[in-house]
Amino acid sequence: MKSIRNRYNRYALIQFLFFCTILIIGQTANSQEIGFKEEVAGLVEKLDQQGWEKGGVVFTGSxxxxxxxxxxxxxxxxNTINTGFGGSQAxxxxxxxxxxxIRYAPKKVFIYIGENxxxxxxxVRQTMTEISLIIDRLQAELPDVELYFIGTKPSPSRWEKSGQMQAFNAELNTMALSKDNVYYISVWDKMLDKKGQPNETLFVEDRLHLNEKGYKIWRKSVKGFL
Known part of the structure; x- marks a missing residue:
C-alpha cells in the first residue's frame, strides 16, 4: 500500500511541476523568445539515426x-550524449x-547554461529561478539523476560582465549545496591568467568559445564526477 501511495504521490508531483513549467513558459513567451526549434529537431533526428542507449550521461546547454x-x-x-544547442538560455x-x-533517462546530466x-x-535572480525550474522538472521525471552545473567561464569578449557572471556562479554554487544530487563545477579561476584576467590562449578567435586547451581544462574539471 505504501509503495502504491508513493508512486501516486510522485505522479502527482510530476503532473504539478509539468503544469507549473507550462504555465511559466507561457507567461514568459511574450517577453522571451523560444528559439532553436529547427536546430533541436535536427539534433534529435541525428541522435535517433546514430542510435543511443538509455542510462548514459547527457551533456547539454549552450x-x-x-x-x-x-x-x-x-x-x-x-556513454555520452551531447545535446548542446545554439546560444541557448535557461x-x-x-x-x-x-x-x-528526459527521453534518454540519463544517470547524470552535465549542464552549461546561464552565460548567455x-x-x-x-x-541573476531571473536566471536562477529558471534554473531552479530545470532542476525541479528533471528531479521529478528522473528521481535518481545527478545534475552537475558547470559554472560560467571568464569569456574575454564578455569580461565587462564579469561581476555579474561571478555573482551568478556564487548563486549557482549555493543552490547546488542546498539540493540533493545537484553539484557545482567551478572552472572560472582555472581559466584566468596570473594577473586575474581571462586567459586568451584558451579561446578561439571570437574570444568566447573554447579551443582545445580550454576544453582540456573542462575535461579535467568534469572527469572526477563521471
Whole structure:
C-alpha cells in the first residue's frame, strides 16, 4: 500500500511541476523568445539515426557544450550524449528538456547554461529561478539523476560582465549545496591568467568559445564526477 501511495504521490508531483513549467513558459513567451526549434529537431533526428542507449550521461546547454566535439574521445569509457544547442538560455533549455534530456533517462546530466542569459541582460535572480525550474522538472521525471552545473567561464569578449557572471556562479554554487544530487563545477579561476584576467590562449578567435586547451581544462574539471 505504501509503495502504491508513493508512486501516486510522485505522479502527482510530476503532473504539478509539468503544469507549473507550462504555465511559466507561457507567461514568459511574450517577453522571451523560444528559439532553436529547427536546430533541436535536427539534433534529435541525428541522435535517433546514430542510435543511443538509455542510462548514459547527457551533456547539454549552450554552444560551449555544442562545440565540445571531443566528448566521446575525452571520456571513452562513458556513454555520452551531447545535446548542446545554439546560444541557448535557461528558459529555452527548460522548454526542450523532454527531447534533449528526459527521453534518454540519463544517470547524470552535465549542464552549461546561464552565460548567455546574463550577457543578454537577464538578472541573476531571473536566471536562477529558471534554473531552479530545470532542476525541479528533471528531479521529478528522473528521481535518481545527478545534475552537475558547470559554472560560467571568464569569456574575454564578455569580461565587462564579469561581476555579474561571478555573482551568478556564487548563486549557482549555493543552490547546488542546498539540493540533493545537484553539484557545482567551478572552472572560472582555472581559466584566468596570473594577473586575474581571462586567459586568451584558451579561446578561439571570437574570444568566447573554447579551443582545445580550454576544453582540456573542462575535461579535467568534469572527469572526477563521471
Amino acid at each position: 554552444s560551449s557544450i555544442r562545440f565540445w566535439k571531443t566528448l566521446a574521445e575525452d571520456f571513452p569509457k562513458t 528558459h529555452e533549455l527548460l522548454h526542450y528538456l523532454e527531447p534533449l534530456v 542569459d546574463i550577457n543578454a541582460g537577464k538578472s
